[in-house]
Amino acid sequence: MSTPLLELRELATHFPVRGGVLLRATGTNRAVDGVSLSVQRGETLGLVGESGCGKSTLGKTVVRLLQPTSGSILFEGQDISNLSRRRLKPLRRELQMVFQDPAESLNSRHTVGNLIEEPLIIHGVGTAAERAARVRELLDLVGLPASAAEKFPFEFSGGQRQRISIARAIALGPKLLVCDEPVSALDVSIQSQILNLFLDLQAELGLAYLFIAHDLAVVRHVSDSIAVMYLGRIMEYADTDDLMDRPRHPYTQALITAIPVPDPTRRSTRTILSGDVPSPIDPPSGCPFHTRCPHAEARCRNERPLLREAARKGSTPHLVACHFDF
Amino acid sequence: MPQRTLLEVRGLVTAFDTEGGRVRAVDRVDFSLERGRTLGIVGESGCGKSVTALSIMRLLPQPMGQIVAGTIRFEGTDLVSADQPTLHRIRGGRIGMIFQEPMTALNPVHRIGRQIAESLILHKGIERRAALERAVGMLERVGIPAPELRLSEYPHQLSGGMRQRVMIAIALACDPALLIADEPTTALDVTVQAQILELIAKLRSETGMGVMLITHDLGVIAEQCDDVVVMYAGRVAEQAPVKDLFARPLHPYTRGLLDSIPHLETPRKSRLPTIAGMVPTLKDLPDGCRFNNRCPHADDRCRREQPLLSRAGDGHLVACHHWQRIAGEVRT
């Protein structure tokens, strides 16, 4: 098999927890704690999990907005986990990120045209005229009129602002886009427009996505495979259809049944999980899910299950971090 | 025998005075809610869901927000013309409220126990000790473990789900006849949302109260509600019993909403149906039907004349000139 576009090996990103008047480090937040995953060219890996599970931290680490504590990030086979800022710069062309709240990621003192052109200038791409043409092309690609270039971000709706941040993120022709909850802040009628845009761009430009969201129905729709994260670790990974049809981890099973189904004739039967996600600062011993797992046994409290291959579909293994088979 | 209708909103118009002039955030809204039932209000951001709820509770931001027309009948009282003492008695007493972000509704400097007890002291006139005892019972009822210990905690010490449970405990402390819940689970994870929605449904069937549940999530509507009001740009587009709405949506906007959400059965990576364009702002609402700039069925009449709600079936109301023709069309 060819080298994956992105490969994470035992990746960890920890944050020091400071307390007391002197703000001394009093503990460690193991936000991402040993994640191994890969993304193939032109494909989408979905990442789901409850809030605080480390999804955004993982996304930011992949694009090196955060420095990993340990493990490695291989991009096209090259380890980028320790590259200096200067050596990272050329990689920014290949690796971009789109955030949940487009209002925050767009500097509103600049026109939309300037915002989209900025990455081109930073990377010394083209002449002024060529860049202006590229801006028009990008606006067209994300479904905005050329006249948008002269306006300011605040003159646009949430959905349009998300189109602007996508145009900016794809300006340099990246191979991988890390999307962190890119449609969560949008209304349903706008959400479907933006999801279609992501699908179109992938078909046209061969983009790969690491697509982070908490809405499993949305993630299922766009992803080729899905990883389920809990307390900084991967609980399950599989081909999308495989994961949805035959979830094997009790956490995934609970997540799937918790989605309210928009069909009143099908009131679902669900396992309602008790409690909330425990703190990643003091995670449970053994299996991180044991405090909420309906199947937990003594072994689960003592021994951490490894991510093991439970099945396989084509070249995609179905990985599960649970001692048992459900 | 008490009347079946608990809340009846008729011709409600709520306006805000803004720098650009007066805008009608809610414009001639009608709906009613029966005892023991859950009415869902659904619609996109800015369509007037929260303003409707704030109008019912008479908690509109002052002095910008005003109810300029209509009546809101609740247990025999018109809340629009009610005086302040009456409103104080009803709010938190006969009507309980929960919001999306419990942190903004809870007092950060008061202990949980005190906040629940205060409502009981105010509305039920019972003394402090007894009120605190009742507070323990309420916390237990909403599924908070070790309630005696929680009494002395502050809101920030609780998780989002726990805070929402505390809000529910406060809202229900005085046995209200109506619970208004404005996006009570939007800020929560799906697993915690499932807990909270189950709790609200359980308490509703125990107490027989009516629930007005505001959400933008059609899944939540399908699972929790008996009846649904779909709002668009400050007006009711459609109202129907929940099964009817999903089986036979008549308004083009309702159809568009239902079609645009990805289901677990939607073919993966297929293009989703969309509603063209976006919601107009209150300042540039189109003439005639407010949906006409996004509607695939719009014609001259739609651009001229505002459609009124008309009866399309048992309890099924729709505000569209062409619903009869559209009803015959097969959805793709």
Ligand SMILES: Nc1ncnc2c1ncn2[C@@H]1O[C@H](COP(=O)(O)OP(=O)(O)OP(=O)(O)O)[C@@H](O)[C@H]1O
């Ligand atoms: N204090 C205010 N001053 C002026 N306009 C307001 C005010 N509060 C609300 N509005 C306007 O009233 C309309 C309805 O707002 P409302 O908060 O009811 O929407 P909503 O349906 O609850 O939306 P969301 O789903 O975002 O909560 C919007 O156009 C909003 O901008």
Ligand SMILES: Nc1ncnc2c1ncn2[C@@H]1O[C@H](COP(=O)(O)OP(=O)(O)O)[C@@H](O)[C@H]1O
């Ligand atoms: N910059 C940071 N400094 C310290 N802690 C952080 C930082 N960013 C995230 N965290 C913590 O890391 C954990 C995972 O957070 P995050 O990756 O944002 O989760 P998610 O995106 O899954 O909701 C949380 O406990 C969060 O509080």
Ligand code: SF4
């Ligand atoms: S290892 Fe044990 S606690 Fe963890 S998911 Fe499996 S059964 Fe549940």
Ligand code: SF4
């Ligand atoms: S009245 Fe006309 S524009 Fe409005 S929803 Fe009906 S068909 Fe569409």
Ligand SMILES: [Mg+2]
């Ligand atoms: Mg996040």
Ligand SMILES: [Mg+2]
């Ligand atoms: Mg609202």
